[in-house]
Amino acid sequence: MNIHHYDYDLIIIGGGPVGMALALALRGSGTSVLLLEARGMPAKTEDSRPLALSHGSRLILQRLGVWDALPEVTPILTIHISSRGGFGRTVLTADDAGVPALGYVVSHHDVFRSMHEALQNCNVDYLEGAQVTRLETPAGLGEVEFQHGGITKKVTARLLAVADGGRLTGQIEGVTQHVHDYQQWAVVARVKTERFGSLPPAAVAKPFTAALSRSAKRTSQTTKVNGNGPARTQPSIAYERFTPDGPVALLPSGDRFALVWTVSPAAAQEILALDDTAFLARLHGHFGDRLGKFIETGKRAGFPLALKYAAPVTACRVVLIGNAAQTLHPVAGQGFNLGLRDAWELAEEIIASPADIGAPVMLARYGDKRQTDSSVGRIFTDSLIKLFSNDDLVLGVLRNSGLSALDCLPQAKRFVARRMMFGARG
Numbered sequence: 001m002n003i004h005h006y007d008y009d010l011i012i013i014g015g016g017p018v019g020m021a022l023a024l025a026l027r028g029s030g031t032s033v034l035l036l037e038a039r040g041m042p043a044k045t046e047d048s049r050p051l052a053l054s055h056g057s058r059l060i061l062q063r064l065g066v067w068d069a070l071p072e073v074t075p076i077l078t079i080h081i082s083s084r085g086g087f088g089r090t091v092l093t094a095d096d097a098g099v100p101a102l103g104y105v106v107s108h109h110d111v112f113r114s115m116h117e118a119l120q121n122c123n124v125d126y127l128e129g130a131q132v133t134r135l136e137t138p139a140g141l142g143e144v145e146f147q148h149g150g151i152t153k154k155v156t157a158r159l160l161a162v163a164d165g166g167r168l169t170g171q172i173e174g175v176t177q178h179v180h181d182y183q184q185w186a187v188v189a190r191v192k193t194e195r196f197g198s199l200p201p202a203a204v205a206k207p208f209t210a211a212l213s214r215s216a217k218r219t220s221q222t223t224k225v226n227g228n229g230p231a232r233t234q235p236s237i238a239y240e241r242f243t244p245d246g247p248v249a250l251l252p253s254g255d256r257f258a259l260v261w262t263v264s265p266a267a268a269q270e271i272l273a274l275d276d277t278a279f280l281a282r283l284h285g286h287f288g289d290r291l292g293k294f295i296e297t298g299k300r301a302g303f304p305l306a307l308k309y310a311a312p313v314t315a316c317r318v319v320l321i322g323n324a325a326q327t328l329h330p331v332a333g334q335g336f337n338l339g340l341r342d343a344w345e346l347a348e349e350i351i352a353s354p355a356d357i358g359a360p361v362m363l364a365r366y367g368d369k370r371q372t373d374s375s376v377g378r379i380f381t382d383s384l385i386k387l388f389s390n391d392d393l394v395l396g397v398l399r400n401s402g403l404s405a406l407d408c409l410p411q412a413k414r415f416v417a418r419r420m421m422f423g424a425r426g
């Protein structure tokens with residue numbers, strides 16, 4: 001017999017993309033849900049970061065009814081990985097992995113907006129401007145205190161899903177947050193290049209037009225390429241270039257590239273302060289001439305980078321998901337993909353046994369299920385940074401020979417390509 005009175009089955013703390021995904025996954029399930037978000041819909045200029053999504057994430061977003069509302073989706077058919085100052089390079093193609101696309105590039109803002117809109121017309125209680133200040137679990141219930149409209153309120157639930165990016169972790173008894181500061185920042189911007197670049201014909205997965213029509217069969221959204229002047233054909237190649245200061249990634253995004261440039265904190269401040277012309281010249285000097293000159297840029301933004309993870313990811317009546325469970329370096333584009341799987345698999349647990357919501361048995365099942373995926377994503381990403389972002393001569397020889405060897409080993413390439421796309425279950 002349940003002697004407790006509670007307000008909701010589930011309170012989600014944090015309405016970023018992962019918290020919203022969990023709320024959307026539980027629509028119509030009969031679970032009563034309150035979603036508390038401190039801010040609300042951010043302005044587009046606040047966050048220009050791209051998200052590289054795996055095929056698995058696309059399937060989840062389709063089921064959440066979010067994918068078809070995304071205004072621009074650019075498939076990645078080829079990933080070109082190289083190391084500055086070395087000869088090593090490898091090319092991963094969709095063919096290597098045996099899939100139609102290695103991933104898809106979307107904007108973080110577009111994902112946020114589509115989810116935000118989907119939440120307006122459903123039975124989830126969604127409170128924006130609600131800042132959680134305290135969470136506790138007295139007498140086997142989750143209790144949350146939050147500020148809303150200048151008033152302090154309290155609310156209880158059988159389970160608290162903490163999706164706040166890790167800000168409240170210090171308040172959760174029994175959970176430790178591990179932090180490693182990479183001493184790096186990511187500078188992001190949408191940039192236009194003279195060329196899209198090209199690869200030897202054998203290395204290119206499929207002509208873009210073929211990919212476009214294949215992918216158009218499954219979704220109405222694909223890249224819209226409409227640059228000024230003569231039509232440019234988007235070959236859907238992503239470039240990942242490792243340098244001693246950190247990796248620089250250029251992801252195909254419509255008629256541009258989405259840049260994620262990792263630099264030291266001091267260099268980030270310098271780069272963010274440059275005018276556009278000086279910024280484009282500095283980027284060209286750093287990345288090299290593979291794509292010609294960099295000719296246009298959108299607004300730049302900077303993000304400090306650290307590895308943060310919670311252990312364990314569950315406590316009494318509490319579960320941590322998304323960046324609250326693991327915040328990763330963006331080098332391998334795993335963070336949101338992992339967070340989306342956290343949300344999806346938690347929703348599956350809740351729907352499968354509603355009587356157990358928040359019970360130790362449910363939390364243990366969820367923790368076990370997520371363990372491998374989360375730690376493999378974290379270790380894979382962290383190892384890439386350690387292997388590639390330093391000046392060590394021995395590591396330099398190893399990474400160059402490693403990249404060249406990888407290029408000659410189809411099985412190994414397939415392994416890396418699938419890992420980058422699907423995580424541990426790749």
Ligand SMILES: Cc1cc2nc3c(=O)[nH]c(=O)nc-3n(C[C@H](O)[C@H](O)[C@H](O)COP(=O)(O)OP(=O)(O)OC[C@H]3O[C@@H](n4cnc5c(N)ncnc54)[C@H](O)[C@@H]3O)c2cc1C
Nearest residue numbers: 014016017018038052132164165322323330333335336337
């Ligand atoms: C430069 C960069 C590039 C990236 N590229 C990729 C990529 O290509 N692919 C990929 O998969 N991932 C990528 N990521 C990672 C991805 O952005 C994150 O994993 C994802 O945004 C995490 O979402 P989240 O909802 O867990 O957390 P967050 O986005 O941090 O959201 C947390 C939410 O909680 C709210 N909140 C915080 N505190 C409180 C409180 N006390 N009360 C109420 N609400 C609160 C915040 O307002 C916010 O809305 C990248 C990250 C960066 C920085």
